[in-house]
Amino acid sequence: MTPKFSVILPARNEAANLGKLISSLISKYKGLINEIIIVEDCSTDKTLEIALLLQTRYPKYIKIIKRKSPPGVGLALRDGMKNISHKSHYVLFMDSDFLINIPDIAKMIAKIPQYDGVVGSRFMSANSLLNYPKLKFIANRSYHFLTRLFLGIKHTDLTNNFKLYQTELVHKIYPFLTSSDFSVNSEIGYYPVLLGAKIGEVPVKWQERSKQMGVSKFKLFLVGPSYLNVFLKLILMKIKLL
Numbered sequence: 140m141t142p143k144f145s146v147i148l149p150a151r152n153e154a155a156n157l158g159k160l161i162s163s164l165i166s167k168y169k170g171l172i173n174e175i176i177i178v179e180d181c182s183t184d185k186t187l188e189i190a191l192l193l194q195t196r197y198p199k200y201i202k203i204i205k206r207k208s209p210p211g212v213g214l215a216l217r218d219g220m221k222n223i224s225h226k227s228h229y230v231l232f233m234d235s236d237f238l239i240n241i242p243d244i245a246k247m248i249a250k251i252p253q254y255d256g257v258v259g260s261r262f263m264s265a266n267s268l269l270n271y272p273k274l275k276f277i278a279n280r281s282y283h284f285l286t287r288l289f290l291g292i293k294h295t296d297l298t299n300n301f302k303l304y305q306t307e308l309v310h311k312i313y314p315f316l317t318s319s320d321f322s323v324n325s326e327i328g329y330y331p332v333l334l335g336a337k338i339g340e341v342p343v344k345w346q347e348r349s350k351q352m353g354v355s356k357f358k359l360f361l362v363g364p365s366y367l368n369v370f371l372k373l374i375l376m377k378i379k380l381l
Contacts, residue, residue, distance in 0.1 A: 142229060144171060147216060160236075160238055176204060190203050212319075212323060233300060271345060283297070312327065
């Protein structure tokens with residue numbers, strides 16, 4: 140039996156990207172995808188309308204979860220995780236604007252049999268970042284330095300929302316997730332490592348959104364405190380495990 144995977148796509152105001160991404164995913168990986176879970180997160184554009192059209196076009200693959208306020212990436216991802224099919228062996232987490240990363244999924248699929256999960260790393264190879272904001276780069280590298288120093292975790296990019304995990308691992312970490320915003324990506328990245336899961340990494344590219352791709356919802360000064368809160372929770376978990 141060919142292992143199948145679920146895709147969880149948090150989608151808030153992603154009308155410009157959703158159709159292109161899903162069409163490309165199904166075109167390239169239709170033999171491996173069990174379902175694509177679109178978590179429509181209180182959009183104010185035509186994201187829901189496009190999602191419904193995609194469901195009509197690809198009824199075999201598309202599952203839509205329509206969230207009520209308040210919106211939040213963490214809340215959306217957790218709602219998606221609650222609705223994973225029991226027939227899926229793996230779960231792919233990715234953002235709705237990761238069009239450039241569709242070929243990278245093949246590298247993750249190739250490596251996953253050796254691991255409990257595989258993370259797409261933007262920092263494993265040179266020239267992988269396209270227009271990455273300098274302040275965001277400094278914050279990201281500082282965060283990983285601290286987790287390496289205090290937790291002994293040497294992975295290069297566990298805060299990226301581009302991960303392929305065994306479904307069993309997703310269910311294992313779900314009870315630990317509490318973040319409502321982007322810092323949930325840190326929880327999903329670090330908790331498996333602390334719990335003893337074997338997590339691999341593959342190099343991937345990252346591209347800043349163009350105007351045609353809509354506006355990024357990630358605001359460093361707003362989510363920074365949440366990431367620090369997650370870091371403190373990771374420290375406490377490490378202490379308890381010791």
